[in-house]
Amino acid sequence: MDINDYSGFLGGEVLDCVPDILRSNTADIGNLSMEYHDKLRELAIIELLTFGVASEFYKELNLSGSVREAYLTRCRDEGLDKEVHRVSGRYEPLLDTLAAGNLDLAGAIAELSLSDYRQGYEHEGDYCYAQILHRLVKPTPPADELTVLLDRFDSIAEPQLNTRKTIVRALAEKDPVAFEQAFGALLDEFKAENGEYQEWDCDKFEEMHEEDADETELMNMLDDAKQQVFIEGLALLRLAEKSGLETKTDYPYCPAIVRAKD
Numbered sequence: 633m634d635i636n637d638y639s640g641f642l643g644g645e646v647l648d649c650v651p652d653i654l655r656s657n658t659a660d661i662g663n664l665s666m667e668y669h670d671k672l673r674e675l676a677i678i679e680l681l682t683f684g685v686a687s688e689f690y691k692e693l694n695l696s697g698s699v700r701e702a703y704l705t706r707c708r709d710e711g712l713d714k715e716v717h718r719v720s721g722r723y724e725p726l727l728d729t730l731a732a733g734n735l736d737l738a739g740a741i742a743e744l745s746l747s748d749y750r751q752g753y754e755h756e757g758d759y760c761y762a763q764i765l766h767r768l769v770k771p772t773p774p775a776d777e778l779t780v781l782l783d784r785f786d787s788i789a790e791p792q793l794n795t796r797k798t799i800v801r802a803l804a805e806k807d808p809v810a811f812e813q814a815f816g817a818l819l820d821e822f823k824a825e826n827g828e829y830q831e832w833d834c835d836k837f838e839e840m841h842e843e844d845a846d847e848t849e850l851m852n853m854l855d856d857a858k859q860q861v862f863i864e865g866l867a868l869l870r871l872a873e874k875s876g877l878e879t880k881t882d883y884p885y886c887p888a889i890v891r892a893k894d
Contacts, residue, residue, distance in 0.1 A: 662717030665703040669725045672696040674858060676728075681857045686890045690732040693863075697729030697737045704744035720745040720762040721754030730867035731890070735769060735874065742766035757793045760785035764800045768871050778804045795821060799868060808877045815872075819865065819884055826859035829884035862886055 676692035679685070707718045726745075729738040745766065749759045764781050767773045782801050785793070795817045802811035823829060862885035869886060872879050882888055 661703055661706060662715050665699055666717055666722065666724075668699045669696045669728070672699070673724070673728060673863060677858050677861045677863075680861065680887070680890065684889065686892065689890050690734075693728040693732035694734050694737060696725045697732070697734060697741060700725035700729075701737065701740050701744065704741065708744060716753050718746055719750045719754040719759070720747070720766065721750075721758030723758065723762040723765060724863075726762070726765060727864050727867040730765075730769070730870045731863045733870055735870075738769045742769050757785070757788050757790050760788065761793070761796055761800065764804070765871070768800070768803055768875070773804065775804075803868075803871055803875050803877075806875050806877060811872055811877055812879075815865070815868065815883075818868075819862070822862050822865065822885055826885075827856075830860060860885060866890065 672692045672695050676689045676696075679692065680689040704718065706712070707715050712718065726738055726741050729735075729741065742765070745762070747763070749756060760781055764778065764785065767778050767781065782797075782804060785797050785800070795814055798810060798814035799818060801807075802814055865883065865886045869879055869883070869891060881891075
């Protein structure tokens with residue numbers, strides 16, 4: 633199996649399954665939606681780092697968001713109020729759409745998401761973070777609602793949330809210095825979890841375009857590649873730009889090629 637075979641397999645698997653969101657039993661659609669999200673994000677990163685083309689990256693991330701929108705729409709229309717994956721704390725597809733620069737789709741996901749906290753179905757920190765992102769996506773973020781949510785987020789005594797608390801407050805208050813410092817800290821956290829950043833070279837995959845490429849080697853290389861792109865970081869940079877904050881051209885794990893302004 634070579635990189636083209638794997639990419640084609642993954643893309644075909646997703647395209648064959650996406651309609652299931654609209655026709656599957658209600659008990660299955662939540663798990664299916666999150667499964668497709670994971671595959672689409674993987675495909676987006678693989679295609680970006682293999683071919684160096686932003687358009688394919690955007691396409692797969694937007695499809696991830698569209699799957700989430702379809703799922704949430706079905707939940708709303710069928711009254712699936714207790715569907716576990718409907719909670720706003722499942723915000724990864726929202727980050728995908730933001731990373732792709734699709735604020736309209738991100739806004740639709742925010743509108744369809746549950747607004748109340750579902751204890752036992754989501755962590756309160758995830759709920760607060762998602763709800764703040766939902767407000768920041770709006771053309772004019774509601775200051776009063778943001779203040780309440782930011783204070784609630786700050787009250788949660790979980791040290792692993794501290795950097796994100798500072799980032800979203802900086803976005804809400806349009807504080808470029810605080811944002812830059814906190815975003816740098818978030819990149820350090822990503823580095824600690826995923827390893828040293830390496831400027832990715834699409835030629836690294838050239839050897840994988842051989843019919844007899846070793847499948848284990850291919851999978852290992854793909855795993856390394858996926859750790860070089862920080863989707864959440866790209867999403868937060870999009871929100872920073874929306875808020876009018878000046879950001880750098882280059883950040884580790886946030887390729888400049890996919891940050892071009894529309």
